[in-house]
Amino acid sequence: MDDLQHVGYSKEVIEFVAVAKEFCGYLESAQEEERNDFLSKVQKFIPLIYLKGSLLPDCESDEMGMLDEAVTEEDYNMLLASLHGILGEHDEYLEVFDDNMQYSETPVVNSISEKLCDIYQDLKNFISSYRSGMVDVIAEALWQLNNSFELYWGKSCASVLRAIHLAIFKVTDTSEPQ
Template identity: 35%
Template sequence: MGEDSLDHIVYQKSVVEFVAVANEYCLFVEQKEHEKRSEYLTNIQKFWSLLYLKATLLPEVDGGDVYAEKFLEEHDYWFLQNKISNFLGPHDRYTGYSDTDHYLLDEEAQNTLSENIMDVYQDLKDFVMSYQLGVEEAMEAALFECREHFQIHWGKQLLNGLRVMHILLYGEQDIDQEQD
């Protein structure tokens, strides 16, 4: 890595801070056990709020012709998603809105927090793993893809999920009650 290398976009302060938060989020999702639903969702709520902010601060990147590598295997995704779904139990499913490419929310749909959590995790895990390779071209491609996916997909999932978590955490229902 030469002197000019540290000036590369992948080392900008906003990017490095995003990488750090994304990595911590992935480690949290991968944890084996969690004590209470309320504590788990409080942590996810904090991560998502911070991830949303940090993602909005990411610089624009030219996507070029390089594609970001995928690291998360499908069976790993489903294993973690099922673990989270079972942990959240009856609080996993919610009715929300799926949106189209338009600005209007137009279609009521059944959603799950566990799938929201994992969709965000999937993009961030691939992003973090690309950074761990230390190859600037791969890092730049991953940054481009992660930023683009935030804008068109998982940023919306964060917002929808935050609304649900707010209701669960600050509502009158005890979400830790009858937890196995």
């Protein structure tokens, strides 16, 4: 099979790569953004990333090994600090759909910046592997990305979008019980 016919070069994957690259680049350069501008842009990125991620084709990999991680712990922590600095007091939110909620007697608090960094890490690692241009590496990276979408970053997208919406519109329940 011609390498360009590989599923890794499908329209869906190429579109995902374009959106993921733009998202990662935006987060990396967002440290000077105003909170409202940042939230507004991320509010638009997250549903698009989720949509493009849900359209990715299945890909089998014979390798089933670990790929090199492009995002180091230092990179992750620097981005986390930068995003937390932008969001400030709007960073934390209560999460009711967290798997840990069933074991907790207190509310589970999550962080918008941490969820964005988790999404960033999976997308950036995929992009790094994709850039290799090697079909076997792309297949393994796509398999890992799909698996991670189902288990982690897809959930993070769904979770963080609600928190971003609330931070943008400062939605509060002002209705009085009748």
